[in-house]
Amino acid sequence: MKFEITILSSGTGNPTNKLNQSAQYLHVYNNHFLLDCGESTQHQIIKFGLSYQKIQRIFISHLHADHYCGLIGLINTMNLNRRNNDLHIHAPKELKNIISVQLKHSKVELGFEIKYFPLSFNSIKKIYENNSLQVFSFPLKHRIPTCGFLFREKQLPRNIKKDILKERQIPIEAFKTLKNGENYEAENGETYLFEECTNPPPPSRSYAYITDTLCEEAVVKIIEYVDLLYHEASFCEEHKQRALESFHSTAQQAAAIASKAHVKKLIIGHFSTRYKETDSFLEEASAIFSNTELAFEGKRISISLKK
Amino acid sequence: MKFEITILSSGTGNPTNKLNQSAQYLHVYNNHFLLDCGESTQHQIIKFGLSYQKIQRIFISHLHADHYCGLIGLINTMNLNRRNNDLHIHAPKELKNIISVQLKHSKVELGFEIKYFPLSFNSIKKIYENNSLQVFSFPLKHRIPTCGFLFREKQLPRNIKKDILKERQIPIEAFKTLKNGENYEAENGETYLFEECTNPPPPSRSYAYITDTLCEEAVVKIIEYVDLLYHEASFCEEHKQRALESFHSTAQQAAAIASKAHVKKLIIGHFSTRYKETDSFLEEASAIFSNTELAFEGKRISISLKK
Numbered sequence: 019m020k021f022e023i024t025i026l027s028s029g030t031g032n033p034t035n036k037l038n039q040s041a042q043y044l045h046v047y048n049n050h051f052l053l054d055c056g057e058s059t060q061h062q063i064i065k066f067g068l069s070y071q072k073i074q075r076i077f078i079s080h081l082h083a084d085h086y087c088g089l090i091g092l093i094n095t096m097n098l099n100r101r102n103n104d105l106h107i108h109a110p111k112e113l114k115n116i117i118s119v120q121l122k123h124s125k126v127e128l129g130f131e132i133k134y135f136p137l138s139f140n141s142i143k144k145i146y147e148n149n150s151l152q153v154f155s156f157p158l159k160h161r162i163p164t165c166g167f168l169f170r171e172k173q174l175p176r177n178i179k180k181d182i183l184k185e186r187q188i189p190i191e192a193f194k195t196l197k198n199g200e201n202y203e204a205e206n207g208e209t210y211l212f213e214e215c216t217n218p219p220p221p222s223r224s225y226a227y228i229t230d231t232l233c234e235e236a237v238v239k240i241i242e243y244v245d246l247l248y249h250e251a252s253f254c255e256e257h258k259q260r261a262l263e264s265f266h267s268t269a270q271q272a273a274a275i276a277s278k279a280h281v282k283k284l285i286i287g288h289f290s291t292r293y294k295e296t297d298s299f300l301e302e303a304s305a306i307f308s309n310t311e312l313a314f315e316g317k318r319i320s321i322s323l324k325k
Numbered sequence: 326m327k328f329e330i331t332i333l334s335s336g337t338g339n340p341t342n343k344l345n346q347s348a349q350y351l352h353v354y355n356n357h358f359l360l361d362c363g364e365s366t367q368h369q370i371i372k373f374g375l376s377y378q379k380i381q382r383i384f385i386s387h388l389h390a391d392h393y394c395g396l397i398g399l400i401n402t403m404n405l406n407r408r409n410n411d412l413h414i415h416a417p418k419e420l421k422n423i424i425s426v427q428l429k430h431s432k433v434e435l436g437f438e439i440k441y442f443p444l445s446f447n448s449i450k451k452i453y454e455n456n457s458l459q460v461f462s463f464p465l466k467h468r469i470p471t472c473g474f475l476f477r478e479k480q481l482p483r484n485i486k487k488d489i490l491k492e493r494q495i496p497i498e499a500f501k502t503l504k505n506g507e508n509y510e511a512e513n514g515e516t517y518l519f520e521e522c523t524n525p526p527p528p529s530r531s532y533a534y535i536t537d538t539l540c541e542e543a544v545v546k547i548i549e550y551v552d553l554l555y556h557e558a559s560f561c562e563e564h565k566q567r568a569l570e571s572f573h574s575t576a577q578q579a580a581a582i583a584s585k586a587h588v589k590k591l592i593i594g595h596f597s598t599r600y601k602e603t604d605s606f607l608e609e610a611s612a613i614f615s616n617t618e619l620a621f622e623g624k625r626i627s628i629s630l631k632k
Contacts, residue, residue: 032402032405032406038368039398056398057364057365057367057368057395057398058364058365058368060364061345061364061365081427081430081431082401082431082433083397083398083401083427083431083433084398084401087394087397087398087427088364090390090394091346091363091364091390091391091394094389094390094391095339098339099339110430112430113430115426115430116426116427116430119422119423119426120388120390120394120423123388123417123419123420123422123423124388124389124390124469125468125469126389126390161432162430162431162432
């Protein structure tokens with residue numbers, strides 16, 4: 019069961035020839051999600067061999083253009099290529115107006131429906147759920163209302179122990195009950211204890227996406243123990259004051275959050291283009307949280323099921 | 326005196342990994358203009374070593390997203406990099422709303438002013454003039470209101486003949502009058518005839534930009550004798566019917582317009598992504614108008630002054 023994040027791009031609003039704007043592609047089971055949609059996102063999707071038509075849901079963290087302005091192009095391309103599946107967009111409520119105005123003036127009639135789900139910025143909130151995962155939004159601290167997102171795999175069923183299966187000849191009709199963590203009483207009166215017959219399921223996998231924000235201690239509780247945390251790190255420590263003024267984080271601050279939240283891996287991005295190289299980001303973050311990586315275009319991270 | 330066109334990109338609304346959306350950079354004397362601004366235009370400007378801050382005026386042909394949706398990103402980048410010069414945008418009037426809505430919701434306060442000049446779609450109209458050139462808009466036939474643009478260098482002054490200058494010792498104060506095509510009478514009563522003392526100026530240079538449109542005979546008179554014509558050619562002849570239905574042109578049709586208008590050179594672009602290669606566009610157009618080139622990213626065409 020896939021749980022894979024692809025960094026489509028990880029730049030800021032000030033693009034360079036090499037660094038595009040924010041966008042990530044999340045593939046969990048049969049869920050295809052887009053996280054933010056900066057300019058050129060559709061090109062990046064094509065470049066990395068992913069499918070824009072498979073995207074069912076888009077999550078937009080906030081309404082700075084570098085996080086959403088690739089949407090209108092993407093929507094038009096979906097339409098030109100005859101999409102007819104609904105597209106669900108979780109975003110600040112004003113996004114609907116931004117997109118609608120553009121579609122109206124271009125007189126484009128979409129062959130599919132866009133369903134908008136406005137974000138709220140007060141507290142953590144479950145914004146989507148299906149049979150494989152849950153999605154939560156939670157408020158960040160940026161210059162305009164901004165949310166982080168948490169993607170959490172649902173608890174998997176317990177696993178039948180192979181040796182007990184054979185030894186006790188567990189009937190097929192008992193499987194579902196035992197896997198769900200309940201005891202099963204057969205018609206012949208025999209009882210199968212789930213704890214005896216099954217192993218606990220692998221732990222649920224999870225991913226937290228945090229951009230753009232001031233270093234925000236309040237998120238620690240929300241993202242505790244996630245397998246992977248993407249946290250923006252626009253600045254290095256020498257520009258800590260600039261980070262504060264512009265409501266962004268430093269690499270050290272991102273690492274401190276990762277450490278306090280006991281996440282398994284940290285990936286940092288959204289580097290300011292004032293830096294000619296990114297080694298110092300990795301250096302500064304790794305000193306605090308060793309399992310840190312830099313978010314570069316095309317990087318794929320799979321979270322595997324633990325045994 | 327420079328008169329240079331750079332093709333930033335020449336794709337359609339359906340981008341591929343290789344083909345971006347419409348945008349051209351026009352550098353005439355000290356004028357820096359942008360023609361259309363599809364997604365990723367700011368990246369292309371950087372890629373080809375041009376300067377987005379130098380752009381004084383932007384001309385948007387119509388409000389299909391692939392011709393304007395890079396604007397909001399470009400404007401934000403100009404602002405992030407502390408632009409303070411006004412930006413002038415000639416575009417369908419609704420563009421102002423599209424941009425304003427986005428700036429409002431992102432709470433971005435620009436450090437410069439955007440001045441909007443709404444296009445009209447009834448007839449040819451002079452929309453801008455300075456001491457080096459004139460710009461005209463003229464209506465095209467697309468699914469929504471669309472304009473082409475004509476950039477025409479102003480008549481240069483006549484050139485003083487070197488041999489006569491020496492022979493007749495033309496006084497300096499006579500130069501301006503003679504160069505402007507008027508006779509000069511000196512204080513000593515001597516008369517200098519402009520036709521005797523000067524050569525005619527080199528012919529004015531001109532560029533016409535036509536996208537997106539049905540093949541439109543009415544433009545022939547407007548663009549007659551231009552040095553360079555960019556004409557969209559979305560389709561090859563085998564999809565002539567598709568061109569008609571979608572209000573686009575074929576390569577042959579673009580070449581026929583170039584031929585009837587006696588332009589010096591034709592450049593075609595905006596190729597539909599249904600074609601795997603572009604040789605057939607060149608083949609079909611060249612059969613009708615031999616001085617045809619394909620518009621590829623990064624191509625630069627300079628129009629030199631004729632002697």
